[in-house]
Amino acid sequence: NAGVTQTPKFQVLKTGQSMTLQCAQDMNHEYMSWYRQDPGMGLRLIHYSVGAGITDQGEVPNGYNVSRSTTEDFPLRLLSAAPSQTSVYFCASSYSAGGHNEQFFGPGTRLTVL
Amino acid sequence: GQNIDQPTEMTATEGAIVQINCTYQTSGFNGLFWYQQHAGEAPTFLSYNVLDGLEEKGRFSSFLSRSKGYSYLLLKELQMKDSASYLCAVRDEVARQAGTALIFGKGTTLSVSS
Numbered sequence: 001n002a003g004v005t006q007t008p009k010f011q012v013l014k015t016g017q018s019m020t021l022q023c024a025q026d027m028n029h030e031y032m033s034w035y036r037q038d039p040g041m042g043l044r045l046i047h048y049s050v051g052a053g054i055t056d057q058g059e060v061p062n063g064y065n066v067s068r069s070t071t072e073d074f075p076l077r078l079l080s081a082a083p084s085q086t087s088v089y090f091c092a093s094s095y096s097a098g099g100h101n102e103q104f105f106g107p108g109t110r111l112t113v114l
Numbered sequence: 115g116q117n118i119d120q121p122t123e124m125t126a127t128e129g130a131i132v133q134i135n136c137t138y139q140t141s142g143f144n145g146l147f148w149y150q151q152h153a154g155e156a157p158t159f160l161s162y163n164v165l166d167g168l169e170e171k172g173r174f175s176s177f178l179s180r181s182k183g184y185s186y187l188l189l190k191e192l193q194m195k196d197s198a199s200y201l202c203a204v205r206d207e208v209a210r211q212a213g214t215a216l217i218f219g220k221g222t223t224l225s226v227s228s
Contacts, residue, residue: 031215033215035218040220041220042201042218042219042220042221043157043201043203043218044218048215090156090157094215097215098144098205098207098215099145100145100162100164101215102147102159102162103159103215103216104159105156105157105158106156107155107156108155108156
């Protein structure tokens with residue numbers, strides 16, 4: 001099992017550009033989520049999905065879109081990049097959102113917006 | 115609302131014991147996780163507590179008191195490789211029903227010196 005994979009590992013964008021961060025898992029997990037991690041702020045939830053075809057907003061969704069057409073993939077789209085979106089982005093998955101179901105994290109994407 | 119507090123930084127020496135505290139306030143507590151995150155890497159699961167008491171896993175133990183909204187992670191026989199951030203994360207049933215699987219604290223950075 002590869003677990004949770006993310007691409008790219010590093011990305012530099014100019015203000016106003018758009019891009020998609022890829023996330024895939026091979027553990028047949030229903031629950032997937034995107035976090036951003038900023039110094040002194042901890043992990044903050046951007047969007048999540050409880051299954052294919054179902055997505056919803058987390059704590060900091062503005063400027064981001066997601067879709068979940070398959071169980072395995074959960075891409076995050078930046079619509080028009082801003083310097084405030086400079087961060088480390090983690091994708092995570094778990095069997096479900098409840099119980100003793102730990103979240104497995106991908107290796108992260110380090111994004112810089114100039 | 116939800117709130118999770120952890121010390122920002124701690125230092126310790128090799129071979130020592132260190133206790134990292136976490137206090138939380140949630141609407142509907144339903145479990146507490148501890149994650150370890152080395153610099154530049156993804157968080158990895160350490161422990162899970164849902165009932166009061168101590169859970170031991172090798173050199174690491176985690177304690178929970180639901181009535182006090184308090185947990186600690188105990189690391190024994192510290193090694194240099196234990197230098198990392200330790201994240202306390204709470205499962206809140208009210209938040210989970212809204213799709214948020216975990217609410218993370220800002221993390222405690224532990225530095226272990228020889």
